[in-house]
Amino acid sequence: MNHKSQVEALLRSIETGEHGPAAVINPDKYIQHNLGVADGLAGFGAVLAQLPPGSARARTVRVFEDGDFVFAHTEYDFFGPKIGFDVFRFEDGKIVEHWDNLQTTAAPNPSQHTMIDGATELGDLDRTDAHRALVASFVDDVLVHGRLDRLANYFDGDSYVQHNPGIADGLSGLATALEQMAAKGITMRYTRVHRVLAEGNFVLVMSEGEYGGVATAFYDLFRVEGGKIAEHWDTIEPIPARESWKNPNGKF
Numbered sequence: 001m002n003h004k005s006q007v008e009a010l011l012r013s014i015e016t017g018e019h020g021p022a023a024v025i026n027p028d029k030y031i032q033h034n035l036g037v038a039d040g041l042a043g044f045g046a047v048l049a050q051l052p053p054g055s056a057r058a059r060t061v062r063v064f065e066d067g068d069f070v071f072a073h074t075e076y077d078f079f080g081p082k083i084g085f086d087v088f089r090f091e092d093g094k095i096v097e098h099w100d101n102l103q104t105t106a107a108p109n110p111s112q113h114t115m116i117d118g119a120t121e122l123g124d125l126d127r128t129d130a131h132r133a134l135v136a137s138f139v140d141d142v143l144v145h146g147r148l149d150r151l152a153n154y155f156d157g158d159s160y161v162q163h164n165p166g167i168a169d170g171l172s173g174l175a176t177a178l179e180q181m182a183a184k185g186i187t188m189r190y191t192r193v194h195r196v197l198a199e200g201n202f203v204l205v206m207s208e209g210e211y212g213g214v215a216t217a218f219y220d221l222f223r224v225e226g227g228k229i230a231e232h233w234d235t236i237e238p239i240p241a242r243e244s245w246k247n248p249n250g251k252f
Helices: 003-016 020-024 040-050 125-144 148-154 170-183
Strands: 057-066 069-077 081-091 094-104 188-199 202-211 214-225 228-238
Touching (some): 003 057, 003 081, 003 094, 020 040, 057 202, 094 214, 094 228, 125 148, 125 188, 125 202, 125 228
Antiparallel strands (some): 057 069, 069 081
16 A cells, blocks of 8 residues: 555544554654644544544545655544644654644635635646745745735736635635735734645645734645646644643644
């Protein structure tokens, strides 16, 4: 079984309760970055044990691989409905590290897209590095440094499918949302990009910053088409205060 299939089986086991898929986790080394979960395989098991019997759901819609990393986009019912990105690092055939970013599932956005629907087909495997560079440049230019004058360089006009629950399609939808946030005094600031993972035409960016003055983790998934950003999904999760962490590893 390849790494993607192993991750899909592991995530599915959250719903089915199967124990076999968890064998892919290294029992002696499992570094956990979900700050509400203790380190190690025991920490993962303790969270599952807290779930009401039969309550969990896990439907992975997209899964990609970049070297030792597998990243998945999943629709959960896990202590309530959520959309999540999970990132796993493999070492010697076993999972040794996990990051995630979860957001409560929201209603469809103004363009009637959900947080999880949209394109799933992987392509352009020979252009993975070019797509990674394009998206990394966009995030640095526009989201980190606020160079809005460069925004149009990364898109094919207004042809842009948006899955953020509060924003409509196109650059016009993005501009409207930013104006509305500014009018309400809500700031969104990206301060540091931690990792950019890619396979083919899909690129995931793991970043931190502030949203409404609160320390926040941003996970953004982009689909590239024809050398331009064509589609976007994200999850936005507050980073809890240090004193509440259940492991010492940090969000990133």
